[in-house]
Amino acid sequence: MSSALLAVSGLSRRFGGLLAVDDVGLTVEAGQIVGLLGPNGSGKTTVLNLISGALAPDSGSVMLDGTPITGLAPHRIARRGVARTFQIVRVLRSMTCHENVLAGTAFGALGSWGPAARRSADDLLARLGLAGRAATPASALTYIDQKRLELARALALAPRLLLLDEWLAGLNPTELTTGIELVRSLRDEGLSILMVEHVMDAIRSLCDRCTVMNVGRVIADGPPDVVLADPEVVRAYLGSDDA
Amino acid sequence: MLTDALIAGLTLGGMYALLAMGLTLQYGVARIMNLSYGELLVSGAFAAHWLFTVAGIAPLAALLLVVPAAFALSWLIYRVLLTPLVRRAPNREALEVDTILATFGLLFVVQGVLLVMFGGAYYSYSFFAVPVHLPGATVAANRLLALGFAVVVGALLYLGLTRTRLGTAIRAVAVDPVAAQLVAIDVRVAAAFAFALGGGLVACGGVLVSMFLTFNANLGVVFTMKALIVVIMGGVGNLLGALIAGLILGLTETFVATWIDPGLTLAATYAIFLVTLLVRPQGLFGIGRR
Amino acid sequence: MTPRRLIVSAAAVVAVGLLACVPLVFGGYGLSLAINLMSYTVLATAWALFSGPTRYVSLATVAFFGIGAYTVAVFGEVFAWPVVLVIALAIGVVLALIVGLSTLRLSGVYFVIFTFGLAELVRQLVTWYEVNVTRTLGRYVFIDVTTAQIYWQLLALAVLVFIAGILIRRSRLGLALRVIGDDETVARHVGIDTTRAKVTLFALSAAFITVTGAVMAPRWTYIDPAIAFNATVSFQVLIMALLGGAHRLYGPVLGVVPLALLFEVLTANFPNHFSILVGAAFMLVVYAVPRGVAGLIEEGRGSLRGPRRGLST
Numbered sequence: 001m002s003s004a005l006l007a008v009s010g011l012s013r014r015f016g017g018l019l020a021v022d023d024v025g026l027t028v029e030a031g032q033i034v035g036l037l038g039p040n041g042s043g044k045t046t047v048l049n050l051i052s053g054a055l056a057p058d059s060g061s062v063m064l065d066g067t068p069i070t071g072l073a074p075h076r077i078a079r080r081g082v083a084r085t086f087q088i089v090r091v092l093r094s095m096t097c098h099e100n101v102l103a104g105t106a107f108g109a110l111g112s113w114g115p116a117a118r119r120s121a122d123d124l125l126a127r128l129g130l131a132g133r134a135a136t137p138a139s140a141l142t143y144i145d146q147k148r149l150e151l152a153r154a155l156a157l158a159p160r161l162l163l164l165d166e167w168l169a170g171l172n173p174t175e176l177t178t179g180i181e182l183v184r185s186l187r188d189e190g191l192s193i194l195m196v197e198h199v200m201d202a203i204r205s206l207c208d209r210c211t212v213m214n215v216g217r218v219i220a221d222g223p224p225d226v227v228l229a230d231p232e233v234v235r236a237y238l239g240s241d242d243a
Numbered sequence: 244m245l246t247d248a249l250i251a252g253l254t255l256g257g258m259y260a261l262l263a264m265g266l267t268l269q270y271g272v273a274r275i276m277n278l279s280y281g282e283l284l285v286s287g288a289f290a291a292h293w294l295f296t297v298a299g300i301a302p303l304a305a306l307l308l309v310v311p312a313a314f315a316l317s318w319l320i321y322r323v324l325l326t327p328l329v330r331r332a333p334n335r336e337a338l339e340v341d342t343i344l345a346t347f348g349l350l351f352v353v354q355g356v357l358l359v360m361f362g363g364a365y366y367s368y369s370f371f372a373v374p375v376h377l378p379g380a381t382v383a384a385n386r387l388l389a390l391g392f393a394v395v396v397g398a399l400l401y402l403g404l405t406r407t408r409l410g411t412a413i414r415a416v417a418v419d420p421v422a423a424q425l426v427a428i429d430v431r432v433a434a435a436f437a438f439a440l441g442g443g444l445v446a447c448g449g450v451l452v453s454m455f456l457t458f459n460a461n462l463g464v465v466f467t468m469k470a471l472i473v474v475i476m477g478g479v480g481n482l483l484g485a486l487i488a489g490l491i492l493g494l495t496e497t498f499v500a501t502w503i504d505p506g507l508t509l510a511a512t513y514a515i516f517l518v519t520l521l522v523r524p525q526g527l528f529g530i531g532r533r
Numbered sequence: 534m535t536p537r538r539l540i541v542s543a544a545a546v547v548a549v550g551l552l553a554c555v556p557l558v559f560g561g562y563g564l565s566l567a568i569n570l571m572s573y574t575v576l577a578t579a580w581a582l583f584s585g586p587t588r589y590v591s592l593a594t595v596a597f598f599g600i601g602a603y604t605v606a607v608f609g610e611v612f613a614w615p616v617v618l619v620i621a622l623a624i625g626v627v628l629a630l631i632v633g634l635s636t637l638r639l640s641g642v643y644f645v646i647f648t649f650g651l652a653e654l655v656r657q658l659v660t661w662y663e664v665n666v667t668r669t670l671g672r673y674v675f676i677d678v679t680t681a682q683i684y685w686q687l688l689a690l691a692v693l694v695f696i697a698g699i700l701i702r703r704s705r706l707g708l709a710l711r712v713i714g715d716d717e718t719v720a721r722h723v724g725i726d727t728t729r730a731k732v733t734l735f736a737l738s739a740a741f742i743t744v745t746g747a748v749m750a751p752r753w754t755y756i757d758p759a760i761a762f763n764a765t766v767s768f769q770v771l772i773m774a775l776l777g778g779a780h781r782l783y784g785p786v787l788g789v790v791p792l793a794l795l796f797e798v799l800t801a802n803f804p805n806h807f808s809i810l811v812g813a814a815f816m817l818v819v820y821a822v823p824r825g826v827a828g829l830i831e832e833g834r835g836s837l838r839g840p841r842r843g844l845s846t
Contacts, residue, residue, distance in 0.1 A: 075725055106709075113705050328820075351768060507658075
């Protein structure tokens, strides 16, 4: 357990009368991709929000590389090496693509500023297939390119753990193949990834392990093939509109 | 002395609660942060004063004229001035900034009109100022009458919002405008109605306040401020929260004015606001959002 | 890029030089008008320094301005002038920190509400203190300073506020503020300490406004709380910055010049209807030119040169 890069245990969060996240535990080993699955409304995004600090948990703990980050402000968690994308893409609309990525470079773990930061922002844009768009306003990008930009900004933080919230959703088959390749290459460089995802192809080909949630609780945890064959998981998915 | 202060505090608190209910309708339902809110209260007070001293119409009868007029005026303001802003705003934050600015301008226009008409002097009139002897205290009857009316109006509003179809529609818009639209609620009409209703309430508050307080054309800002603080303290959109927060504010102010110094009431208001911000910014009865 | 920057810098130096000569050429009414323009330039630019990029509307300009003026009224004859300015600055910054730390970690509405009543609160507190403690409501300001000196001090402040604006714009803090203005959630998740960035800028903006109040105080000779904390000042600064365009450093000046002149005409001719006319003018700005003159200039350029970056959504 102590070797895990991310160790979440006993995590709970209530909204009024609704227990959105109920005693959730999960781990991400260094260099692994872990899928966080479950039907809509099962609390996956809330778990990401609790890890990234967007929300504070009512109870439970989040450990990053052995140190607790539970309930810290999001900017502190970001600086410790946790970057994320959002379920509904959030780019900085009034700023250029270059400035969007620079925002990650400037305040992340490296906190670099000046010519070196600008170069690394351009490199990241190129890597995500946005070379030549540096001066384009983010609002002028297509939806897919905004998703790319958002990932570039997250990577600019030089994170150890990347939280992807349905980043592969809405891509066409070609884009999906490129996207899967990209995520895999990030893992191969040593990045650990926790991804909320519905695209089964991506889950099967990328995830080392999967954690499945239903109505706020973890109902299965293990290798993708095993977990996806679990009767309770099948029931959870078929029992909702989201199967 | 304690009973005196208690009754004075409750009366004032009841007024604040009424004002906060109107404001929470405008902000919570219509999503309009209305900085000119207090100006309508002062306008209501002046209208009552004018009707009483010039036309000889009692303030309670004046309510029948002033409240519908304020409702219609607020409806008009929403339709003509605020709808364009609602249409052009890309998101809720942008709308908030736009409405803050527009109603800030409106504040100065209305205040200017009142200053031209009435000058900066303080006004008051004597209506039903007979002393009523209660155990431990003597209170002017107009104060009790105002409090009684505030209670009745507040209760009617509460019942209207919780027991009627229209009320349910309004509350649905407050919770989730998009979902409300999906169940065939005309959000724009509901928002306009809520805004107008808020205007009617604040004018009603103005008439009631004029029965027992002196007022002048510059008082609007302070009333807006207090209503805003009560709304925040009670939790945006929460009528019961507004009632309790209003009473807390009214009592605190009266106690400070009675035992410390009347010049420090606004300071007391701010102190309460500061504590709310530091301890429970979502309000006494607000819940954290997802 | 470099030659262009050189030209701009040279032009700025020449402009400041010319502006510095104003008191030598104009006297009386001309100079007093110039002082008016210059003080509003500092106020509106300092206001936009914080509220422009973050879109947190501060309605408390006159709270700080009045504190500056009152500090001079109280300490003007006790300490040397620079000391008085430092005291004013310190009080302004402390108040800004109190406001900022209690509201700026929350959403923008709390900040607006707090600043909305702040001037009235400070006015009542000062009144209470003067009535109960010092027993001198209303003070005379006798400071040995000429009108020209006041003008030069304001010019120096204007130069400083522009330099501060340029430095911030190029700094990491400037980027942080723009990110906050666009999407505060994203800002926090890329590692920006949003509260600290906002509080820092608000305090800086407040510092400029407070010192401007102090510098302007000797213009009055008599001050009481109602004069020093007149809400119209907050309002005028806001409308000037908005008309010019708060998202650009040069924007507010574009609003200051026409409006300060307009207000001059209005106060002279319609003193009783001033508030109504200014309120109406303000609403006109909000509806007709939401991004200010600077926004119009950008759009004009944009249609000539193709898509360009805009700062407002």
